[in-house]
Amino acid sequence: MDNEEGRRLLAASFQTYMRTLVFLGTIAFLALGGALGLFLNSDGTRQLGSFSLFADAAATPDAVRVRLLVFVLLAGFAFMQFVWGLKALYNLTLAQHTRNADTILPYLDHLDLDFSRGIRTLYYLSVLFLWFIGSELFIARSLILTVIIYRFDFMKIRS
Secondary structure, eight states: OOOOHHHHHHHHHHHHHHHHHHHHHHHHHHHHHHHHHHHHHHHHHHHHTOOSSSSTTOHHHHHHHHHHHHHHHHHHHHHHHHHHHHHHHHHHHHHHHGGHHHHHHHHHHHHHHHHHHHHHHHEEEHGGGGGTTOOHHHHHHHHHHHHHHHHHHOOHHHH
């Protein structure tokens, strides 16, 4: 980025990434904290198991704890993706001073990959929340979300 306009564009991109990563990381952290709180609270687990709209045979407290554990793991993964994205962004701000595209591009790739994985994980985290309401909703929405994500990931760009 040798010219001034390129540096301003990169700085604006950094600000946008920073705000988005912090916002989404906060959402993942709050989801992680809430799920851990429910996981550790036996009364909350029992109440969550009785919340199902369908006659779910797997609404026992142990089954709800398994669901919460999966939710905790997924929320933790999303949080770590956003933290790693922030780390890549920090390294990218240092690498921009080299003014060498071969140094900057790998950090941009890592930042984009972490950001994309974090977003996708939050998508599936929102669908996973439906598992507490009923297994049927969870399966249906997971399939629909997978088709939508697949479509956008492999969509051809029209010129």
